[in-house]
Amino acid sequence: MSASARRLRELHAQPPLVLPNAWDAGSARAIAAAGAQAIATTSAGVAWAHGVDDAGGLDLATAVATVRAVCAAVEVPVTADVEAGYGDVARTVREVVEAGAVGVNLEDSTARVLDDPLVHAERIRAARAVGGGDLVINARTDTYLYGDRTGTIERAKIYADAGADVLFVPGVVDLPTIAELVKESPLPLNVMVGPGAPSVRELAEAGVVRISVGPAITGAAYALATAAATELLTHGTYVTLTSH
Numbered sequence: 297m298s299a300s301a302r303r304l305r306e307l308h309a310q311p312p313l314v315l316p317n318a319w320d321a322g323s324a325r326a327i328a329a330a331g332a333q334a335i336a337t338t339s340a341g342v343a344w345a346h347g348v349d350d351a352g353g354l355d356l357a358t359a360v361a362t363v364r365a366v367c368a369a370v371e372v373p374v375t376a377d378v379e380a381g382y383g384d385v386a387r388t389v390r391e392v393v394e395a396g397a398v399g400v401n402l403e404d405s406t407a408r409v410l411d412d413p414l415v416h417a418e419r420i421r422a423a424r425a426v427g428g429g430d431l432v433i434n435a436r437t438d439t440y441l442y443g444d445r446t447g448t449i450e451r452a453k454i455y456a457d458a459g460a461d462v463l464f465v466p467g468v469v470d471l472p473t474i475a476e477l478v479k480e481s482p483l484p485l486n487v488m489v490g491p492g493a494p495s496v497r498e499l500a501e502a503g504v505v506r507i508s509v510g511p512a513i514t515g516a517a518y519a520l521a522t523a524a525a526t527e528l529l530t531h532g533t534y535v536t537l538t539s540h
Contacts, residue, residue, distance in 0.1 A: 301398040301430040304373035307334055308432065308462065308484065311505040314496055317377075319345045319514045320362060321369035327513075328370040336401065337366060339377040341514030350511075352407055356382040360391045367396025375399030375432060380406050385422040389431070399432035401464060404451065410443040413451045417458035424459035434486055434506070435460035440467030449480045456482040462506055469493040471502055478503035 297305075307313045316332050318324035319341030327335055340350040342362045348354060363376045376397040381388045389400055400423055404416035416435070423433050435455040439448045452463045463483040468474060471494050478485050486506035487499060499507055524536040 297430045298398065300373045300396075301432075304334055304375065304398050304432050307373070308505060311484075312496060312500040313506045315375070315506065315508040316513055317341060317509050317511065318366055319511075321365040323513070323517070324366040324369045324374075328372055332372060334373040334375065335366065335370060336375045336399075336508050337363060337377045338511045338514060339379050340511035342377075344511070344514060344518065354379070356384075356388055356391070359388075360395050363392045363397050364395035373398050375401060375434065377401040379403055380411070380416075381419050381422075385419045386426050389423045389426040393427055393431065398430065399434060400427070401434040401436055403436035403438060403464075404455075405438040405442055408438075408442055410438055413447075413454045416451075417454050420455055420458035420460050432462065433460045434462045434464045435483070436464035436466065438466065440465055448477065452481045452483055462486050464488075464506075464508075466510060471498060474499065474504060475502045 313334065315334055315336040316327045317336050317338035318327050319338055324335050339354055342359060343350045343354040346358055359378060367374045374397050376392040378388050378392060378400050380403050392400060402419050402423060404411050404413065420433055420435055423431065437448055437451045439445050439451065448465060455463065460483060463481050464486040465477060466488040468487060469492065474487060484505035486508060487504055488508055488510045490509055490512040496507055527533055527536045
């Protein structure tokens with residue numbers, strides 16, 4: 297096991313693991329400089345950075361190139377968001393691991409539609425076969441985003457049996473539900489946070505092991521760029537820039 301892979305597993309064993317999500321090498325450097333112990337990429341942020349839509353706009357070559365650039369820019373472990381595997385999970389995982397990633401995030405929806413859990417289980421098995429025991433597989437289920445929430449734990453059991461290490465449930469932010477998921481899930485829980493979500497401390501007390509922000513930081517960065525450019529072009533002033 298590489299030192300980076302070992303470190304990522306150690307961080308999961310010493311929760312909470314807080315993962316600010318990067319979308320390119322520059323954002324990864326900034327996040328590492330802020331003190332992040334590991335970095336996750338965000339497929340939505342990477343897509344936006346390349347001027348394409350998050351739902352199906354990103355291709356494998358671009359995703360892998362971004363992972364390679366991020367891994368080269370920082371010394372902390374990197375886990376890669378590879379969406380649903382870009383049609384060939386084995387190839388995708390092989391390429392991002394060769395690029396330097398020691399973890400992957402695999403989601404169980406395609407074009408914002410939930411896939412059959414058995415289909416996703418096969419993706420997880422393919423990722424495990426390529427990545428071996430070193431790779432940290434974060435199995436994302438989109439039941440709270442696009443489907444029936446009552447199936448979340450059943451999916452978690454299927455994904456655990458397939459070899460996943462962590463269950464990622466974006467879209468859930470209320471503490472009672474999170475605590476129930478922690479209690480019932482056979483896998484450690486990852487949640488996605490942002491404005492209005494419980495604090496890291498509250499989530500840790502509820503038993504959450506992994507906390508990420510998805511594209512929230514990317515979105516905030518682009519919102520600042522839009523606001524600053526609008527002020528500059530409309531009023532010829534720079535207040536937006538001086539306030540950050």
